[in-house]
Amino acid sequence: xxxxxxxxxxxxxxxxxxxxxxxxxxxxxxxxxxxxxxxxxxxxxxxxxxxxxxxxxxxxxxxxxxxxxxxxxxxxxxxxxxxxxxxxxxxxxxxxxxxxxxxxxxxxxxxxxxxxxxxxxxxxxxxxxxxxxxxxxxxxxxxxxxxxxxxxxxxxxxxxxxxxxxxxxxxxxxxxxxxxxxxxxxxxxxx
Amino acid sequence: xxxxxxxxxxxxxxxxxxxxxxxxxxxxxxxxxxxxxxxxxxxxxxxxxxxxxxxxxxxxxxxxxxxxxxxxxxxxxxxxxxxxxxxxxxxxxx
Amino acid sequence: xxxxxxxxxxxxxxxxxxxxxxxxxxxxxxxxxxxxxxxxxxxxxxxxxxxxxxxxxxxxxxxxxxxxxxxxxxxxxxxxxxxxxxxxxxxxxxxxxxxxxxxxxxxxxxxxxxxxxxxxxxxxxxxxxxxxxxxxxxxxxxxxxxxxxxxxxxxxxxxxxxxxxxxxxxxxxxxxxxxxxxxxxxxxxxxxxxxxxxxxxxxxxxxxxxxxxxxxxxxxxxxxxxxxxxxxxxxxxxxxxxxxxxxxxxxxxxxxxxxxxxxxxxxxxxxxxxxxxxxxxxxxxxxxxxxxxxxxxxxxxxxxxxxxxxxxxxxxxxxxxxxxxxxxxxxxxxxxxxxxxxxxxxxxxxxxxxxxxxxxxxxxxxxxxxxxxxxxxxxxxxxxxxxxxxxxxxxxxxxxxxxx
Numbered sequence: 001x002x003x004x005x006x007x008x009x010x011x012x013x014x015x016x017x018x019x020x021x022x023x024x025x026x027x028x029x030x031x032x033x034x035x036x037x038x039x040x041x042x043x044x045x046x047x048x049x050x051x052x053x054x055x056x057x058x059x060x061x062x063x064x065x066x067x068x069x070x071x072x073x074x075x076x077x078x079x080x081x082x083x084x085x086x087x088x089x090x091x092x093x094x095x096x097x098x099x100x101x102x103x104x105x106x107x108x109x110x111x112x113x114x115x116x117x118x119x120x121x122x123x124x125x126x127x128x129x130x131x132x133x134x135x136x137x138x139x140x141x142x143x144x145x146x147x148x149x150x151x152x153x154x155x156x157x158x159x160x161x162x163x164x165x166x167x168x169x170x171x172x173x174x175x176x177x178x179x180x181x182x183x184x185x186x187x188x189x190x191x
Numbered sequence: 192x193x194x195x196x197x198x199x200x201x202x203x204x205x206x207x208x209x210x211x212x213x214x215x216x217x218x219x220x221x222x223x224x225x226x227x228x229x230x231x232x233x234x235x236x237x238x239x240x241x242x243x244x245x246x247x248x249x250x251x252x253x254x255x256x257x258x259x260x261x262x263x264x265x266x267x268x269x270x271x272x273x274x275x276x277x278x279x280x281x282x283x284x285x
Numbered sequence: 286x287x288x289x290x291x292x293x294x295x296x297x298x299x300x301x302x303x304x305x306x307x308x309x310x311x312x313x314x315x316x317x318x319x320x321x322x323x324x325x326x327x328x329x330x331x332x333x334x335x336x337x338x339x340x341x342x343x344x345x346x347x348x349x350x351x352x353x354x355x356x357x358x359x360x361x362x363x364x365x366x367x368x369x370x371x372x373x374x375x376x377x378x379x380x381x382x383x384x385x386x387x388x389x390x391x392x393x394x395x396x397x398x399x400x401x402x403x404x405x406x407x408x409x410x411x412x413x414x415x416x417x418x419x420x421x422x423x424x425x426x427x428x429x430x431x432x433x434x435x436x437x438x439x440x441x442x443x444x445x446x447x448x449x450x451x452x453x454x455x456x457x458x459x460x461x462x463x464x465x466x467x468x469x470x471x472x473x474x475x476x477x478x479x480x481x482x483x484x485x486x487x488x489x490x491x492x493x494x495x496x497x498x499x500x501x502x503x504x505x506x507x508x509x510x511x512x513x514x515x516x517x518x519x520x521x522x523x524x525x526x527x528x529x530x531x532x533x534x535x536x537x538x539x540x541x542x543x544x545x546x547x548x549x550x551x552x553x554x555x556x557x558x559x560x561x562x563x564x565x566x567x568x569x570x571x572x573x574x575x576x577x578x579x580x581x582x583x584x585x586x587x588x589x590x591x592x593x594x595x596x597x598x599x600x601x602x603x604x605x606x607x608x609x610x611x612x613x614x615x616x617x618x619x620x621x622x623x624x625x626x627x628x629x630x631x632x633x634x635x636x637x638x639x640x641x642x643x644x645x646x647x648x649x650x651x652x653x654x655x656x657x658x659x660x661x662x663x664x665x666x667x668x669x670x671x672x673x674x675x676x677x678x679x680x681x682x683x684x685x686x687x688x689x
Contacts, residue, residue, distance in 0.1 A: 022462055026294050029464055036294065037463045042406055042456035042654055063571045065457050066658040194502045194512045200446055200483060200520055201387045202498040206491050207506035 005152055006068045009053040010087050011077035013046045016139030020075070021053040024143065026161035027153045028057040035062040050081055057152060073150055076100060077121075077138055079108075088112055096149045100138050105188030117149040119185040125177050140174040144182030155182065208263070214248065218266030220281045222259060228278035232256045242270035242279065289544065290468040297458035300428040300465050301367065301393045301451075302327035304435030306337050307473040310365040310391075314342040314353035318372040319405045320455035321395040325367065347372040351379035351390070358388040359494060361482040363439060366390070369455060370397035370411045377415065380448075384419030384521060386495050387483065389442030389449070391435065392420070396567065396618075397455040398653040406654020407455040409567060413619040413627045415450070419521050421528055422595040424567045425453040426552065428465045433545055436473055440535045443480050445528045447521070452595075454568040454618075456654065468543050476542045525597045532594055550599035551606055552591030555581070559588030562607060563666060564615040566592040566628055569650070569657060573616070576662035587666065592628060600635040607636065610643045612673045614666050617683070618651045625683045633679065644673040647683035661686055 007024065011017035018040045025038035035058035041051055054071075056062045070090045079101035081087050088097060088110060095114045099105075102123065105116035121141040130137050143158055158178060163171045204210060226232035230239040236255060243251045250260040251270060259270075271279040295303065301324050305313070313332070315325045331337035340357075344350045347368050354364035368376060373394055383390045394412045398404040412422060421441065425431045431453050438449040453459060484494055502513045512520070533548060540546030554574045556562065561580070563573045570591030580587040590606050592599075607613060617626020624630060629647035636643070646669040651657040665686060 025462055029294055037461055039461035042460065062463065063575050064659065065568045065571050067656045194510055194516045197509050197511045199512060202495050202512065202517060204493045204496060204505050204511065205507065206493055210506060
């Protein structure tokens with residue numbers, strides 16, 4: 001656990017990257033971090049287009065309002081986005097690249113001196129029926145990988161944040177997805 | 192003495208007759224009603240009243256007979272135009 | 286005093302809606318526009334669910350939105366509207382009207398650039414363009430200040446009978462979530478008494494309001510000498526001149542009631558020993574403090590002056606805050622074309638005739654959503670330090686932080 005995290009989320013419009021950024025901020029606040037912010041990449045919402053979001057977590061009030069340049073953590077909801085250079089741009093040495101992918105971190109073929117975690121969140125969510133308007137929603141599940149890799153927040157505070165946002169039945173299925181994804185996350189340390 | 196004593200902070204007033212002054216002074220011609228032709232006067236009962244309805248300055252009464260407040264009548268001549276009995280003539284001020 | 290109430294993670298628009306709800310607004314009329322839309326959505330939801338006892342008036346334009354609010358305010362209702370950019374520009378005529386009629390209407394301005402070309406992102410050109418309409422303008426640095434400023438704004442507006450605009454940066458605050466303390470309704474009710482209008486439309490005592498008013502004073506039908514147009518303009522200016530005192534008093538009382546004090550028209554950060562001062566407004570003040578920390582580490586005595594209140598412009602407070610400065614670097618998210626950034630002009634104007642003899646540099650930044658990073662502010666201050674000479678107090682035109 002560190003005192004300050006800058007997390008950048010990459011997904012496609014509609015996959016829930018912004019919601020994930022917000023849930024993490026909520027969980028971090030419950031964890032005792034006094035400073036948290038969660039923001040979308042600013043501009044028009046576009047379903048399917050590559051989008052990003054950000055979460056800042058700190059012990060003190062966050063004073064930085066500009067966009068993240070050097071994230072500690074990059075979370076990728078859709079591994080097809082890895083072809084874009086900006087996804088891993090600025091990711092610090094020893095930071096975490098967390099990818100929703102069936103591949104092992106070693107097979108991702110992403111150069112850099114950061115650590116990589118992968119989990120097949122799409123399969124987990126598909127099996128659990130976590131599908132909204134035809135899209136398998138992996139945004140909450142990938143939080144399991146985030147917790148496993150960074151240990152920045154506890155699973156119990158993730159659970160509280162999820163329960164605060166969703167109805168009981170929705171929360172249950174999302175929490176199951178998070179727990180399963182946590183378990184199946186594979187870590188590759190190289191930073 | 193300045194204007195503070197009015198104690199207003201925005202423009203305001205009580206609605207009152209003559210807020211814009213005696214508008215009858217603006218007139219260059221005035222209406223005259225011929226009782227031989229006026230429907231109200233001839234029938235001696237409430238009727239027609241189109242002049243009352245159309246007067247933009249509300250200076251014509253809805254009474255039997257009709258009366259016009261010459262202090263505020265601007266002499267626009269709408270009453271003369273609208274009167275179906277052609278009972279109103281506009282006469283030039285001297 | 287410790288904070289009371291409950292803390293939630295809210296974006297700026299939600300904070301604004303919660304502030305309106307806690308202020309028990311009675312009439313809401315707003316037309317949606319990015320990035321303000323979620324304010325209108327949230328408030329209509331409150332009304333629809335019965336959580337807020339207010340009339341939500343759907344209108345066809347921003348001009349009508351403010352027309353509804355001025356009418357509602359005239360008959361004694363606490364009115365709320367919100368807009369951005371082109372929407373605010375479209376309200377321009379009614380902004381003058383609300384101030385001239387001395388109606389304590391509230392407007393949340395979610396700061397956005399104005400076209401052409403089209404741009405939905407943040408700068409402060411929209412509200413700066415409305416600075417001469419006679420509204421009090423308060424700028425928020427973060428989402429807590431949005432909520433707190435709205436509650437204070439109604440107290441201020443309803444005391445001095447001047448409309449208040451609280452401005453906050455689009456997306457940077459409006460769409461960014463952060464912890465916000467929500468005071469309890471009971472505490473807000475104690476702080477904010479019901480609105481007492483100076484106007485009231487009463488059939489038993491009919492009044493004409495804002496009627497045709499001539500150049501010179503005039504005796505009315507009751508024989509009372511009444512203001513001409515110019516006397517009314519003077520009274521509006523006088524009300525703004527005197528409103529500073531009310532703004533500070535309300536801010537102090539807010540602190541006593543809620544534990545967050547707003548006892549100045551300015552935000553001062555590390556100014557005590559600073560000879561170099563960064564001046565900014567809105568969320569940029571936050572980023573500027575990060576820049577100042579970096580410059581301090583490099584050995585420069587740098588502080589930050591944030592303008593919380595832009596109208597009335599706190600001239601005396603600014604002079605006092607800048608007393609010890611030798612270099613003032615003003616960052617503007619707006620431009621008065623053909624001259625310089627508006628806040629820079631105001632700072633220079635405030636310093637005229639004072640003992641402060643500082644070099645002033647102006648940078649135009651962040652227009653149309655261009656990201657403004659602390660390191661860019663640091664670079665600009667470093668460049669200014671190098672160029673700062675007594676015989677070069679000011680430059681004719683500002684520098685721009687962009688790629689041209």
